[in-house]
Amino acid sequence: MLFFSGCATVGRDFPAYQVPRIKIGETTQTDIRSMFGPPWRVGVEDGTKTWTYGKYRYGLFAETSTQDLVVRFNDDGIVTSYTYNTTEPSR
Template sequence: MKMGLFRITVLLSVLSLVSGCASIGREFPSSQVSVITIGETTQRQIRSMFGAPWRVGIENGQRTWTYGHYQYSLFGEGSTEDLVVRFDNRGIVASYVFNTTEHQEGAPVAGQ
């Protein structure tokens, strides 16, 4: 039984390497970015909309939460999305940045 599980694991690993794809981070509902309001949206609301952050940190004394999903491919185009939210000392959104490679030229980006 253990040998069968080992073989399946090795096979899946090899297939992953051969496909040339890698995924980092976690998917998040990027359609919700337009709902964020600077000076009003709270940490609790951000967590409710996007779930637990993928990374947390501090930038210029402000707590930051990062949501990101990055897919890379050796044989085709990859895709990336990330959202960095900065909170003031009250836990209210002070600023945010959303970036994606999934866009159409001339189309407005969420939050604009």
């Protein structure tokens, strides 16, 4: 007999409880790396450097679960904005 779980996970866990510590105009790239570790993905959005932290679980017979943090930095490496979204229940 052959069974398929039908699940896939992309990205990696990050400490979401740290998100409220991010201060726009104050927190640096070094601070972010200290809080969350290396970013899962680095990119540029409208000319702004972005770091993405995320874990995305997809299941054929299970609920999809996502957790996503995108942090944007100015040229000096200071946070200019961030977005955090999750489908996971609050704890």
